Amino acid sequence: MTTTNALLCSNTGQKTDYHGGGAILTQSQSQTQTQPTGTVPPTRTNAAALSQINRMNSESVARAQQSIAEQLKKQNLIRNKDVRDLYLSQLDLTEVCDLSDFKNLRRLWLNQNRLRFINFLPGNFRLSELHISDNSLVSIANSLRHLTGLQTLSLNNNQLARMEETVSELANMHGLQNLNLFHNPLTSEPQYRSYVIHHLPQVIVLDRSLVMEDERLLAKRTFAQDRMRIEDSIGFGRLIRDKPKTHHLDRGLVIAPSKEIGNHYKVPPMGDDEKAAAKRANQRTVMEFTRFDWSKVPLSEQKRTTDGSAEDEYEAQLITVRFQ
Known part of the structure; x- marks a missing residue:
């Protein structure tokens, strides 16, 4: 069975400027851009480098498209909307074609490539797992915040250095449970783990380690001190105006x-x-409970083996136990 889609994915409509891994630019486009005052116009060396980058990106997109076509053929899938999983790992990709046609894509693997930016997921709102570790990502700003259904996100082994920017991009992912950021420059920031735990309270497993309750309390006391003071001053549903007496x-x-x-x-x-x-x-409180003494009640077998007068010997008793 052959696929009927003439175009699996494309870069049509991309207007992203080149950032070392963005959309492909032609030499004529680069020359027509307005040059800042005092800058040197593009030289033949710059044009040659730009041409090489465009060629690498074109080859990268072609490899991604070929891999997608092979996966669809292997799974006997004809329509893009039937695709749930895509494996694009270890393809030496510097650029990926727009994957918006795969509306029902759930899981995407892009590990061990050379991607620097994520600009190919503008319409994949149903994505629940994204594995893009071991790349060259330098920023995820304005790239993932629309993927609010993500539950697992692997960004480890990249070049992410801005902690606040990265965490802010993930704040709207209320279902995010598993997050990997280790082996990024931002993890060397002071109190990195507490910062992430406080600003992303929905995360259950961070960097392959379960988030403990004492870590959440420490993060709260570190980054929400005013709130903790208010909570500590509230007793039995009302605000205590006076300072509590010291014992x-x-x-x-x-x-x-x-x-x-x-x-x-x-x-x-x-x-x-x-x-x-x-x-x-x-000084302890006196406690008391009463129970029925079943040892004084004959069993059915005893009743059968004795005459009726013997039943009078058994009297039900209540035992009361009192202790402190």
């Missing part, structure tokens, strides 16, 4: 710090352990 121990039981031993008492309270235990026991 002080009985000064008669606390000894000087220089002489502290064991449980911070020079001698046990009340003089000895038995008196101290008795005093604490008397």
